[in-house]
Amino acid sequence: APFGLGRAALPEEIAAWDVDVLPDGRGLPEGQGNVLTGEAIFTDKCAACHGDFAEGRGNWPALAGGQDMLADADPVKTVGSYWPHLSTSFDYIRRSMPYGDAGTLTADEVYALVAYILYSNDLVAEEFTLSKNNFAAVQMPNADGFLRDDRDTMELPRWQVAPCMEDCKESVNVTMRALSLDVTPKDAAPATVPQQTPVANVEPASEP
Amino acid sequence: APFGLGRAALPEEIAAWDVDVLPDGRGLPEGQGNVLTGEAIFTDKCAACHGDFAEGRGNWPALAGGQDMLADADPVKTVGSYWPHLSTSFDYIRRSMPYGDAGTLTADEVYALVAYILYSNDLVAEEFTLSKNNFAAVQMPNADGFLRDDRDTMELPRWQVAPCMEDCKESVNVTMRALSLDVTPKDAAPATVPQQTPVANVEPASEP
Amino acid sequence: MAARSAAAQSPDPLIVEPQPWAQGLGDGVDVTPYGLPIRFEQDVVRRNVPWLTADTISSINFTPIHALDGTITPQGCAFERHHSGAIELSKQDYRLMVNGLVDRPLVFTYADLERFPRENHVYFCECAANSGMEWAGAQLNGAQFTHGMIHNMEYTGVPLRLLLEEAGYDPAGKWVYVEGADASSNGRSIPMDKALDDVLVAFKANGEALRKEHGYPVRLVVPGWEGNLWVKWLRRIEVTDAPVESREETSKYTDTLADGSSRKWTWAMDAKSVITAPSPQSPVPHEAGPLVITGLAWSGRGAITRVDVSTDGGASWQTARLAQKGTPMALSRFYLDVQWDGTEMLLQSRAMDDTGYVQPTKTQLRAVRGLNSVYHNNGIQTWWLHADGSVENVEVS
């Protein structure tokens, strides 16, 4: 090693922090949990934000629903409808939830919660028990829904062209106006704005 | 004019702000004032900081004294000993003094104050009256003391040379240490400093 | 050209009357050991959009780009995005682990990091969701809100490559997984090529320590790539043979196309620009005559080479002046000095980078990506400047 800086990481230290779970199941701890246990924990620790059936509440994320509508307008993206790998739920819930009290769930509790979220998404039966052993067997509906970034082939050839400078359009019409939507925080709105007629209906988009 | 921005400045506006006085006396207002009047005003409005005889008080600037010592160590630089042009005193006092109440002196008061400062510097007699008319006649001791920046000829040829990289010195000795002076603000001093013997005596230099 | 304003009828009291600031004394040099903007600039602050997220803790705010000029973003008003809030982590409590496919798993203290060779670079950091609300059409009336999820700072840090070499990374490790010390951990997988190329483990921004909200004491800087990868409060770097497919790179920061399939690993930020003034929060305060049109341009693939400006909604274009030659993955400031005739204009800007990429229109983007995108909206923005100087966010045909 060129600099000789730092110190060797101890096995216990690596174990404490290296908790990521990969799509093939590497990183899963020993343990198991079933849907009904998961439901109880969920009701207790999760439902306040995510809804009793993981359907979401207000602006808090929905974890269930939305299946088979990814090609529709404004799809609902949830663990069931969108997430390609079950590993992601285990990894994320174990390290980051419940929000405000992260890292407090045991491995068995996380298995149970993931089982319950699968159940809420109609992906397993009420009797289902999730464990390290059967984790890989769970089929995620949108597992094949992702492709690698293809902007280089799909977009760059279109945009890497000489820009038009004159007579680029026949006519120009205003088709949409933010003012008609009126969702800009008021304290930041400009002092004077003209009174004009709304042009089109627009809607708030989803979170960043 | 290429942009057509701004508006014409009115004569009254120019008169209000264009108050600078040049070495040849351009910019001096009508007026006059004598040493004794100046002394009274000075005692009232200036002496608290600059001393009764303009000799300075504590760290506040001295306006008198120091003549014929510019080549000595630590010369005292005052209106009398250092300033090449009398115009500078009139200009500066009128616009900037008294400190905290600038711009309140009449032209006659400024003439009188400048007369008193000249008197404090033994440059005029007690009976002297300064006016726009005799302003140019006052001789400033250090009028010829300034030369135009000559670093280009005096210094650049010395420093624009190939730098030494090896064996540049026979020996290196520490000749002076800031720690022995101990004038660094305490709250900013490093946590631990070594205990060692002072090497040389040094002194605070003048203000920035 | 506009006629110069008429001379004042009577002398301006601000000139001919004595003013307190020209008579009295101002603040001494002990008044503000660390200063803040003057009170008159109190509107030049980060703002958030309450309806956007369930709470302010997993949320975003926006740089007041409509009121800034030049290219450097002061840390104090540079946008923030947290997934579980801005945490307080001292240098003493800071640890960085490098593990996985390495010869020597290591733990570094903050002081250790300061002993590695450092680099300095100015880079922009743009949230992939910048302009995301505008996918649905013109929504938010202000450049701060439509384009303010971006900042541009001079970073000082250690090349990630040096830390990977220090641990002895295995060439079989094709990925580097990075995560933060906060509850979200915000883990992301970065291909080894990028990790070895220009990624920095940074501890200073604009000369001083990172602010708490930007990851004090240590964050990752991933030049040109989406801000979510710039992990704050960086605590662990793992060399892996596969991406982790974490929540931040599957559930979020993926891009759903019209057919329902989604792009993943859309890391690079496409070339983009926006006119910052005039803009809805920066209306034109004067009549016809000289008007400075200015804005920002950037590209995650390289340096900005040119920016064009249209005043007629894209029918015709003029090439703007770049304040400085573009540098890779950093903001460029552009100016177009025009004589405004006092009638309405539809203002647009169009960035070009050194790969020859030309910023597309929103229509062009939607034609390729459909209407369900959240991220990577780099379409051309239109501002409608009215004769009274007010400006609104619109879309045009």
Added chain:
Amino acid sequence: MAARSAAAQSPDPLIVEPQPWAQGLGDGVDVTPYGLPIRFEQDVVRRNVPWLTADTISSINFTPIHALDGTITPQGCAFERHHSGAIELSKQDYRLMVNGLVDRPLVFTYADLERFPRENHVYFCECAANSGMEWAGAQLNGAQFTHGMIHNMEYTGVPLRLLLEEAGYDPAGKWVYVEGADASSNGRSIPMDKALDDVLVAFKANGEALRKEHGYPVRLVVPGWEGNLWVKWLRRIEVTDAPVESREETSKYTDTLADGSSRKWTWAMDAKSVITAPSPQSPVPHEAGPLVITGLAWSGRGAITRVDVSTDGGASWQTARLAQKGTPMALSRFYLDVQWDGTEMLLQSRAMDDTGYVQPTKTQLRAVRGLNSVYHNNGIQTWWLHADGSVENVEVS
């Protein structure tokens, strides 16, 4: 090379124990609309030296350069120098007059200025008195105090040339007199050549409005020339046929030589450098092994081309690494990555600019200028690094 620190005997609780920042939630995005440094950095602030001046109002403070890195100075900790305090002047109350030898004496409002074409440049601003206390020998124990009367920002402003052209300046006007709106007015005479060359009438620094203490809303930027010329709260520009010989250019900011004669019009700041770490306020916190030596270099005559570092008090030199290619009249950051053997060192740096100027030693400077100078001390600085990591300001033979 130093051996890597031994593995911890027992697992570090900061790693194996749950930590509050990894469990709970941090600050939301509405907590600091305009942020300040985290409380752990409370020592990284401007400081003044009370004994230096009669009061803090006509005084100076110092940039904490010992704790900064990179080149940009945040406005919040950039040194201040006032002659009658930092005044509060709003944009509404701001007026700028151009008069004297011009066809059309004009008055501009702040809004008028924003209608002229703007430029952006990064420049250093150094007080002519920087390092002035060190003429008498090693005095102040810290780079902040010896070299901290400097800052480096990205300015946005209008070329002074455009305002002079707007008023129609008379070619017979060989000088431009500039003054501020504060009680000191701080008037200075600038030769017309410089005024037409690169001087800016600036309103932004590092992207945002100038701070109150740096001349809000408008200051002059005079690249490479002493800070006293960078008039704050700029209120008037007069074209004249002769210099005014104001108090600031006669009583002050002149340089008395050994024979009692004094140089005037010493505008350019000579090439200079200083090691910012290690330095007295930034001691070395570790044992022998890898050590980063870093500092700043600058020249008022052009760009920095090279910086050399000596560890033996100037007997031998190694060329340091510049973080970026030098640009004219802006700070350059240099690094020298060394293996420290744990014994004492006498650290020096030596700047070179693109005119071929090589920073002189203090001895060389004193040989030319004598001992009575106050300003323009650009001599090579020596730091004595002790085996225990502490550092002190010394002079060497």
